[in-house]
Amino acid sequence: MRLGAVAVCFALLTGVALAQEDSPAALAEGAVAQFNAAHSELEAAQSAGDRVKALTRVVRAYEDGLEAMRAGLRQVSLREDELDREFQDESGQVAQLLGILINLKPDASPEALVHPTGPLGHARAGMLVSAITPAMQADADALRIKLEEVSILRELQDEALETLARGLKEAQQARTDLSQAMSDRTDLPRRFSADPDRLKTLIDSSETLEAFASGLAVMDVVDGISPLPDLDAAKGTWPMPVSGVFIRGYKEPDAAGVARPGWLWATRALSLVSTPWPATIRYKGAFLDYGNVIILEPGNDVLLVLAGLDEVYGEVGEVIPAGTAVGLMGGAAPDLDAFVENATQGTGAGLTETLYIEVREGGKPVNPEQWFANAPL
Structure with missing residues (x-):
């Protein structure tokens, strides 16, 4: 039975509609649909005119599919735990009830009938069994449904693991292809050519990222194309450059008491980072202890x-469209066992990398919430 059919059976068995977004069946169906779409795009990207754009969409699609799969596996694990607890509770009740019935079992022997309390005890036991039998039948039916649900949950998980194994492999292939396509790209306009000597002098003289960014902001640029668009109308509309979880806010001190003028986001290993708006690349490379x-x-x-990327794309001076991949986060691609373990532990498991995000206006840092949509409170 394929995953779609298993999900339908699960929905019919439990009375859960596939449209219910947080049901294991719906999450599994959503993940499969996203994986299939990503697989089709990966094949199409091999001949696409703009392979970079196509492969960027592919990597994003796989990331979305993996998130859906994590959520689905988590829900399956939670439901199995819930059913296990119910079985443990009910097993004690059933054992107690069976003990009572054994003690009250009607005795139809002549000795029981002639005994002063025999016929009365016999009648009471018969009445009790007659009253309890329908309730026990209902309990037995409910137990059968739960046992079938456990069986289908496990089959749902097994089928999902097959799809997941393929998705993990193809997601990594898409990242590799994207990195190569970015290296091969030559069609982007250039706003200026970097002066490596001036840039090296600025790096060597800057003791902090803030000092480096401030110096870069005032460094002369010789325009080779028309000026960049006015950003006033774009404030508060930027999408986040990476999928992740908010950790620390603007000028919020960390455990060591250090307050940086930017946001810190936790991301999964190898997450794709992209530009939220058309932009000129002013600098790329390693700097102090910030990583790339x-x-x-x-x-x-x-x-x-x-800051904090493992791999960065593009060349200084290039003008890149909104949504263009600018790099990947670090970390190792999870194998199947590690992915499943992290998924069943919870949504926060596996957020091993951190991206630092800072926005500067006129050489001075500002709160990024002025620029990004759905800013964390």
Whole structure:
């Protein structure tokens, strides 16, 4: 039985509609649909005119599918735990009831009937069994349904693991293909050519990321194309550059008491990072202990700093469209066992990487919530 059929059986058995977004069946169906769509796009991307854009969509589709699969496996695990607890509770009640029935079992022997209390005890036992039998039958039917549900849950999980194994492999292949396509790309316009000597001098003289970004903001740029668009209308509309969970806010001190003028986001290993707005790449590369950093200029006097990446794409001076991949987070691709373990532990498991996000206007940091939509409170 394939995953779709198993999900339908689960929905019919439990009375859960497939449209209910948080049911194991619906989550499994959603994950399969996303994986299938991503697989089709991966095949189409091999001949796409803009492979970078196509592969970026593919990686995003696989990331969404893996998140749906995590949620589905989590729900399956929770439901199995819930049923296990119910079985343990009911087994004690059933054992107690059977003990009572054994003690009250009617005795039809002549000795019981002639005994002073025999016929009365015999009658009472018969009445009790008659009253209890329908309730026991109802309990037995309910137990049968739960046992069937457990069986289908396990089959749902087994089928999901087959799909998941393929998805993990193809997601990694899509990341590899994207990295190669970014290296091969030559069609982006260039706003300026970087002066490596001036850039090296600025890096060597900057003791903090803030000092480096401030110096970069005032570094002269020779325009080779028309000016960047005005950003005033874009405030509060940017999508997040990476999927993740908010950890620390603007100027919020960490455990060591250090307060940085930006956001910190927890992400999964190898998550794709993209630009939320058309931008010029002003800098990319390693800097101090921030890992790889990419600094984008989405508009005049505005810089977007993204730090903590493992791999960065593009060349300094290039102008990239909104949604363009600018790099990948670090970490190792999870194997099947690790993925399942993290999924069943909860949604926070596996968020091993951190991306630092900073926005600067006129050389000074500002709260990123001014720019991003759905900013965390």
